[in-house]
Amino acid sequence: MKHLDLEEQEQLDQLKSFWNQYGNLISTALIVVFGSIAAYNGYHYWQRSQALQASTMYDEVDRAVKSGDAAKVERAFTDMKDKFGATTYAQQAGLLAARELLDKSKPDAAKVALAWVADSGNDESYKAVAKLRLAALLLEAKSYDEALKRMEGSFPKEFSALVSDRRGDIFMAQGKKAEAKAEYEKAYKAFDDRTEYRRLVEVKLNALGVDPVTAIASAPAAAPVAQAAKEPVSAAVTPASAAGDKK
Secondary structure (H helix, E strand, C coil): CHHHHHHHHHHHHHHHHHHHHHHHHHHHHHHHHHHHHHHHHHHHHHHHHHHHHHHHHHHHHHHHHHHCCHHHHHHHHHHHHHHHCCCHHHHHHHHHHHHHHHHCCCHHHHHHHHHHHHHHCCCHHHHHHHHHHHHHHHHHCCCHHHHHHHCCCCCCHHHHHHHHHHHHHHHHHCCCHHHHHHHHHHHHHHECCCCHHHHHHHHHHHHCCCCHHHHCCCCCCCCCECCCCCCCCCHHHHHHCCCCCCC
8 A cells, every 4th residue: 555655656746747847838728729719709709799780780871771861871871881891781881872872962972982892892892893883973073084093903803894894984985986995895705695784885886886796706705704784793782782883
């Protein structure tokens, strides 16, 4: 029995020695591991909470739009972007608010909303829609250079035809027919032949004396953009897709 006690004492001394040597390192590692788990769970809880609150605030913007009160729409959207600007709901709200403000004859306020989505959004599709609609408003206001700047940079591939068409419109308004023709031809080739919007581009080319059916048939085919003009944003984000894309 005494021999067993000595053996246990020796094991205990070895354990103490090990802990004295590695205890702090083990404790630190455990703190990091469990801290990371807590941070991960906390972050995802925060994300869910943010998404829920952002959804509720988007509903407020939607109600303001339905009320037809432009001032209320501006206030609701301002609150939305200040509190939940990093969410996709804020970008949807920006497009929705822009449409309503434009309908209420407040184009400058609509431009501000669209510019915010275009410059601060984190979803490339929403940003593309905002840029296209903002360029249309700038075109209408005869701010051609600024409108062209909004059509610079990268866009998701499915928007390439719409971007070329918008650039063609801006060049036409500037009287640059050669540049407009080149952009319309790009748009015509990029649109799927079943897309109704392609027929509009064909009309624009006809007005420039070009028959795209014969003139472009022999050119290398570009990858078609399937139904891009009909639905530039996915069906999952339909509330934002009606924000007033004016030519």
